[in-house]
Amino acid sequence: MPSHPLSRRDFVKSTAFAAAALQLPATMRGQAGGGGSGVSTTPAQPAVEVPPGGVALRWLEGRPALTTGATWGVPWPRGAMRPDQSFALSTAEGAGVAVQSWPLGYWPDGSLKWSAHAIGADAGRAETLVLAPGTSAAPAAAVSVRESGDAIEIDTGVVRCVVARTGRALIRSLVRDGREIARDGRLVCLRQDRVEPDADGVVRQEPFTGEIEAVEVEQRGPIRAVVKLTGRHANEAGRAWLPFTIRLYFYAGGEAVRMTHTFLYDGVDGQDFIRGLGVRFAVPLRDAPHDRHVRFAGEGPGVWGEGVRNLTGLRRDPGEAVTSAQVAGRACPPIAEFPENVRKRLELIPVWGDYTLAQLSADGFQIRKRTKPGHGWIDADGGRRAAGLGYIGGATGGVAFGLRNFWQLHPTQLDIRGANTEAAEVTVWLWSPDAPAMDIRFYHDGMGMDTHAGELEGLEITYEDYEKGWGSPYGVGRSSELTLWALAATPPRERFAALADALRTPPQPACLPPRFTEAKVFGPLWSLPDRSTPAKAAIEDRLDWQFAFYKGQVEQRRWYGFWNYGDVMHTYDADRHVWRYDVGGFAWDNSELSPDLWLWYSFLRTGRADIFRFGEAMVRHTTDVDVHHIGRFAGLGSRHNVQHWGCSAKQVRISTSAYRRFYYFLTADERVGDVMRETLDADHKTADVDPVRKLPGQVPKDYPARVSVGTDWCSFAINWLTEWERTGGGKYRDKLLIGMKDIGAARYGFFSGDRFGYDPETGHLYNVLGDKVHASHLSAVFGALETCAELIQLVDDPAFERAWLQYCELYNATEAEQRKALGGQRHGGGDVLRTGHSRLTAYAAWRKRDPALAARAWTEFYQGEARRGRQPALELRRIEGPAVLNPVDEARWVSTNGAAQWGLAAIQNLAL
DSSP states (O other): OOEEESSSSOTTOSHHHHHHHTTHHHHHTTOTTSOOSSOOOSOOOOSOOOOTTOEEEEETTSSOSOOSOEEEEEEOOTTSSOTTOOEEEEETTOOEEOOEEEEEEEOTTSOEEEEEEEEOTTSOOOSEEEEEESOOOOOSSOOEEEEOSSEEEEEOSSEEEEEESSBSOSEEEEEETTEEEEEEEEEEEEEESOSSOOTTSOOOEEEEEEEEEEEEEEEEOSSEEEEEEEEEEEOTTSOEEEEEEEEEEEETTOSEEEEEEEEEOOOOTTTOEEEEEEEEEEEEOOSOGGGEEEEEEOSTTOEEEEESSOOSSOSSOOOHHHHHHHHHTOOOOOGGGSOHHHHTTGGGSOOOOEEEEEEEETTEEEEEEESSTTSOOEEEEEESOOOSEEEEEETTEEEEEEETTTTTTOSEEEEEEOTTSSEEEEEEEEEOTTSOOBOOSOSSOOTTOOSHHHHHHHHHHHOOOOOTTOOOOTTOEEEEEEEEEEESSOOOHHHHHHHHHHHHSOOOEEEOHHHHHHHTTTOSOOOOOOOSSHHHHHHHHHHHHHHHHHHHHHHHTTOOSTTTTTOOBSOEETTTTEEOTTSGGGSBOTTTTOHHHHHHHHHHHHOOHHHHHHHHHHHHHHHHTSBOOSSTTTTOEEOSBSSTTOOSOEEHHHHOGGGTHHHHHHHOOHHHHHHHHHTTTHHHHTTTSOTTTTSSSOOOOOSSEEEOIIIIIHHHHHHHHHHHHHHSOSHHHHHHHHHHHHHHHSTTGGGBOSOEEEOTTTOOEEOOSTTOOBOOTTTTTTTHHHHHHHHHHHOOOHHHHHHHHHHHHHHTSOHHHHHHHTTTOOOOOOSTTHHHHHHHHHHHHHHHTOHHHHHHHHHHHHHHHHHTTOOOOSEEEEEOGGGSSSOEEEOTTOOHHHHHHHHHHHHHHHHO
């Protein structure tokens, strides 16, 4: 089992190196929020003249081959922009680009903090764009929205779409150049009553179709229009389940309709199983069968393409003019020009009506076809990872249809049925009906843990927080992204491959990293990469290594699948050479100890596209899968477990907006915005779902709820702060300020017990421990530092700041220092997570301008791992042969808890 180092240096390898590292406070004092003078790994600043108050933008993955329209967010310094500021967009050469702008967030003084912007599909593909105050150029073709009593019509200037207000056909029609390209777009579901057949070998299935309950036009153009539809899937007997939210996005000059599809699971445990879930529509076909074409995108630039009636490979050659046209997807010459020996036998050439591309795992897809129902399927081709894009149509028009993250979210499938008829039926399956039924029942029977004592014993051995009935998936959901292109004709293969690239990785504009630090959004807790000293360079090396390691683990460990993609595992099992996927609370991470924050601060400081996409996948997963959106636990998330919803610890520390607001403000994503609003009243849930009910030494519940000031109240606070930013004020701002005052008024502030009495109606916190002191090692590691740093930046509350600085300074302090400051007591949080808590010391040092505290912070940072016996050498061991199923790279000392907290401490200590 050879070792393969990934870096030239081990971390803190020698005494000399450690000594150099400890000189950091002297070299970095006073650099909070800024960058050093060393070499930066951030993208280069575009060589473009930016007008006063303006900002340069780039495409994350470089200039795209094509766009379907794009939306992004831009931060502004406090007081720099009016809340109603208008903006102009231009290329680096000064050519105006039509842009639609709207506010996303405000500073407490009412000035603009975040603005959102959209450009159309016809906006060009300039490598660099410049946004500045001004008046936007007019679009060549604006999006128009026209409403009637039963429908909404959206016209992009290229396609016209009619969206229904009621019924089961969400998209009534999609028209281009006066020709109907698609119609009857609807949601479909197959319900199965059991996973295994009954004694008679019977499994019963029934179809459901999405039924609209409400429609809202959220944006009306001129560049971007958004229509939101909500409803449930219903059958003919009148049963309705699986609530859905669909958003349709239209961009000026666009030939595409982007769709986001979200569903929530509300089935009966053990009775309702999803066998298939998808989006279906009809495609009128006007061309002769040999001028109809089917396309599927494979891996990379690969394209599978055939005619519905193939004219190549025949015994009688129709001629190069015919075969070359069909292979290219163009209309063949008129039949009258075919050779007679082919022309008179056309009806004897098979017409293939049905096609399927099924991706049932992350590592294989298969393409099959048949002539029509009642006849056998023929294997056509296959490959490893399909892009998820298909096409059906001909010379007079057709539809390209695709599902993003197709292979990552397996089992998925693309179906074309009836390509030999006047209208083909297309289904994009989010869950393939060729796969086994979706089985999301809890994975064990409780194993006799029928009492609280038994549950605690289970926690002791597998780290699983089990409680009967609390591991239900009721209320969790999943979002998917689809795109439909209404095309005037079959696209050339090269263009089809470009469409597949745009589906895989939608082009995304973004600011460069210096912009985020200049605007001072998200607090003062990061700086730009700086390699100006050996110690700084070593930290940057490890940050890069750590991200590369997790990126590689996603692939090697196959962290893919409909419910799993976007998450990472919690803890490693070095004996089996696997992550502990099947061991209680050591399996899926579910945001434990904030890997989400580590990723987003890493992106802000580097601007790296791969980090953004990793964080994007995590946001999509944690926003929908790890949070209960309806039902008993609505607004709460689930702690780490073998199943994402399996843990009985239902807490706002997982559903918190702290992990989602970065992506929301960077992209203006409406789905993430919805969920952040869902959690605004999650504090009310703590009255019924007591977050500390299982912890020892509980105080009496004299108030409606008992909450931790760190994991609970700080999670409430960031939810409310985000809403304050989005709306400019209101009741959630008031609730936030009340809680800050209560904490500041407590004798020992954040040390006044990590379990406060709490009244969700008023937002008041009550000290229930009297003069006792207590803190949890978890209080600050779920976004509390990040939240409090922003609150102190935004709100003038000296008592709250004193309380937080006291907590930061004393948490890692010596017992003597704690007792001196805390009335002869120590806080009791223990000495775990010392490295992670070093950033609290760093924050206190920065706010108090205290060099001694700064030096102590670096000592804690380096000693934290050493004291726990870890040897963080930046190298991987290659494990292969019969010890494992597939070759893997392992770093036995890495855990996601440690990686997240080390990453945050490294980034924040460098900044502070």
